[in-house]
Each structure stands twice: as C-alpha cells, then as structure tokens.
Amino acid sequence: MKRRSLLIGGAAAMAAAWFGPAPALAQAWPTQPITMIIPFAPGPIDGVARVIAEAMGRDLGQPLVIENIPGAGGTVGVARAAQARPDGYRLLMHNIGMSTAPTLYRRLAYDPVKDFEPIGLMNRNPMVWIGRPNFPGSTLAEMVDYLRRQGAQANLAHAGLGSSSQLCAMLMQAALRMQATTVPYRSSGEVFPELSAGRIDLYCDQTTSALGQVHGRSVRAFALAAPQRLPALPEVPTTAEAGMPDFQLSIWQALFAPAGTPQPVIQRLNRALRVALADARVTARLTELGTAPEPEATGTPEALRELLAREVARWRPILQAAGEFAD
Missing domain, CATH: 3.40.190.10 (Periplasmic binding protein-like II)
Structure with a gap:
C-alpha cells in the first residue's frame, strides 16, 4: 500500500509539473500567444477567423495568431496541426473538408477523428x-x-x-x-x-x-442553399422558396487541437470561443461577412465530435459514387 501511494503521488507530481495543479490549470494557461492554423491560402475565410480570434484572445489574455498553410486541398496544413505538441498553443481551424479528406485522399497523413480533439463549432456558411x-x-x-x-x-x-x-x-x-x-x-x-x-x-x-x-x-x-434568407443577401431567395426544398448545404467551420491536448485546456478554449461568439461586435461582423455564429447548444466539443463522425459517414458514399480521388 505504501509503494502504491508513492507511485500515485509521484504520478500526480509529474502531472502537476507538466500541466499545473488541476484546479488552477484554466487560470495558469495560456502564458504565451496561440497559433491558429488555416489550411488554405489567405482569403475570405481569414475575415471570419480574425474577428473570432481577436475576441478569443481578449478573453484568454493572449493573442491568437493566424498562420495560413495551404496545399493539397487543405491536407498539408491539417497534417502540420496533427503533428503539433498537444499543449493548446497550436490549433486548427478547418471546415467540412475535415470530413471529406478520408475518402478523397488514399494516403492521408492523419486521421481527422483520432488525431484531433474537437474544441467547438464556430459558424456555418x-x-x-x-x-x-x-x-x-x-x-x-x-x-x-x-x-x-x-x-x-x-x-x-x-x-x-x-x-x-x-x-x-x-x-x-x-x-x-x-x-x-x-x-x-x-x-x-x-x-x-x-x-x-x-x-x-x-x-x-x-x-x-x-x-x-x-x-x-x-x-x-x-x-x-439554406432554409432562411441571409441578412447580407436579402434579395436572394432560398432553394426552398425557389422550388428545391431538399437542396440545402451549409459549410461548417470549427476549431480543433492535436489529440492529447489536456481537457481543461480544451474546455478553456471552448469557453473563450463561446464568449467570442456571444460578443455583439463579433455577431455583427459575421453578419456583414454573410455567415452566423454557431448557437451555444451545438457549440460544445462533444457536439463537434458527433458532427464530424456523421459527416465522414455522410460524404463517403457520395464521393465514392463520384469516383474522384487524389493519389
């Protein structure tokens, strides 16, 4: 029993040295800037990322710096994010491509489900x-x-x-x-x-x-291709209004961290994301950009995990039927 207590105590001390005491982790982290990888060339998606990143940075007390790593349909940047140290200082902002890559690319360098920790959905376009x-x-x-x-x-x-x-x-x-x-x-x-x-x-x-x-x-x-008209495009009818009610497609965007990132860090990042998306200035800017923040009810890490699994399963048969693949 004494040896077992020493082992448990030693493990706890190692964990505290690496992550900090569990109750204080959320307060101790972060202590340096955080990088948000976007696996595409600079473009309109950066506008959404920047407004959310700035608001998250205000809540976290550290800036979120955007790094564009394009290539191979986004898979180069995603692979780089998957290899990052799981300490919460290197994140990935990605979209529906996270769920289509396993079918489209025969030799994918990562598993989008196993190699990442979901943080939360940001918005849908x-x-x-x-x-x-x-x-x-x-x-x-x-x-x-x-x-x-x-x-x-x-x-x-x-x-x-x-x-x-x-x-x-x-x-x-x-x-x-x-x-x-x-x-x-x-x-x-x-x-x-x-x-x-x-x-x-x-x-x-x-x-x-x-x-x-x-x-x-x-x-x-x-x-x-949405159920409701968009405030930024009030003159454009929906597919439902135009006679194709079943044709709807919105592209989600979300935040991920490398697998193994401590859950207190994931929860802190999710909290910062929810605070950012509730900010009236962020909401107004997203409306101007033609998108909307994800509701809090579906903005949890668990909801994103479930969505990713559903989307991988949804797109696999569609893409296989189309027969377009990368080597």
Whole structure:
C-alpha cells in the first residue's frame, strides 16, 4: 500500500509539473500567444477567423495568431496541426473538408477523428448558386432548366478536390440526374474572374466568398442553399422558396487541437470561443461577412465530435459514387 501511494503521488507530481495543479490549470494557461492554423491560402475565410480570434484572445489574455498553410486541398496544413505538441498553443481551424479528406485522399497523413480533439463549432456558411452576368436566366428554375437542356455542354466551376464548391456541384448534378462539365481551379479567387468574364457558366460557393461579387453585380445570384434568407443577401431567395426544398448545404467551420491536448485546456478554449461568439461586435461582423455564429447548444466539443463522425459517414458514399480521388 505504501509503494502504491508513492507511485500515485509521484504520478500526480509529474502531472502537476507538466500541466499545473488541476484546479488552477484554466487560470495558469495560456502564458504565451496561440497559433491558429488555416489550411488554405489567405482569403475570405481569414475575415471570419480574425474577428473570432481577436475576441478569443481578449478573453484568454493572449493573442491568437493566424498562420495560413495551404496545399493539397487543405491536407498539408491539417497534417502540420496533427503533428503539433498537444499543449493548446497550436490549433486548427478547418471546415467540412475535415470530413471529406478520408475518402478523397488514399494516403492521408492523419486521421481527422483520432488525431484531433474537437474544441467547438464556430459558424456555418450557406452556399449560394451564382452564374456569369450574361447567363440566360435569373432564377433557380431557369438555371436548372439550362443545366438539363445543355447537359455536358454546360460547365460548372469548382475550387479544387474536396472543396465546398465541388461538393455543391456534385449534389446538384446528382439531384438533377445529369452530368455537366466540371472545371477545377485552385481557389475561388481564380474562379471569379473567369465567371465574371463569361467563360464559366455556373459556380456554387460559400456566401463569405461570394458576397462581394454578388453585391458588385459581377455575377448573377440564383438561390441560397439554406432554409432562411441571409441578412447580407436579402434579395436572394432560398432553394426552398425557389422550388428545391431538399437542396440545402451549409459549410461548417470549427476549431480543433492535436489529440492529447489536456481537457481543461480544451474546455478553456471552448469557453473563450463561446464568449467570442456571444460578443455583439463579433455577431455583427459575421453578419456583414454573410455567415452566423454557431448557437451555444451545438457549440460544445462533444457536439463537434458527433458532427464530424456523421459527416465522414455522410460524404463517403457520395464521393465514392463520384469516383474522384487524389493519389
């Protein structure tokens, strides 16, 4: 019994030396800036990340510094985050691509479920269908009619393997039981000049990316793939209003930490995230960007863990049926 007590005491002392006393951990951490990895090139997603990161930093007492690590559909940055020390100082902000990568990439360097600790959902971006400014039609019904008549002669752009725009294009073709010509690009930034110049027919993108293009009238908006209209795009009807109630797609964005990160740190980060998303200034800015904060009820680490598992299972058969994979 004496030896057992010594072992337990020694383990507790080691844990305290590494993590600090359990009750004081939330107060002792963090003591240095935190890095938030975004696995994409700088773009509209950074606007969402920065406003949330700044608010989280105020609550944590340490700044959150954004680091863009693009490459291979986001998998380069995610792999880097998975290899980080699990101390809470290196986080990952990712989206639905976290759930599609296991199917799309045959040799993935990480397991999105096993190699990460969920922190919480941040926001959801509805997808919006847009087209070239001289598109022969202005409603979703006219867009659908065009796709059915043109078939493979119609072209749909997407921003690369596993991108939200590719997923949206796949779902639309499956819903209409037709096959258009898909044109891949490396990013949404490459698509918009082609679209506004009339060289691409249609594109489906997140509202945070498409908002400025729609407001600038360089593209034509047909419908929002969401149950309700968006305050930032009040003139754009929903797919439900436009006759396709079952066609809905919103892209979630969330925070993760490397597997093994202490749970008190995860809970502290989640608390800071909830505080940030409840901030009126953050909410107002997210509304301007065309998105909305995740409600507190579904913003827990447990809810994100369950969502990720469901999304991996949901997209696997859809992607396998499409037959598009990376080596």
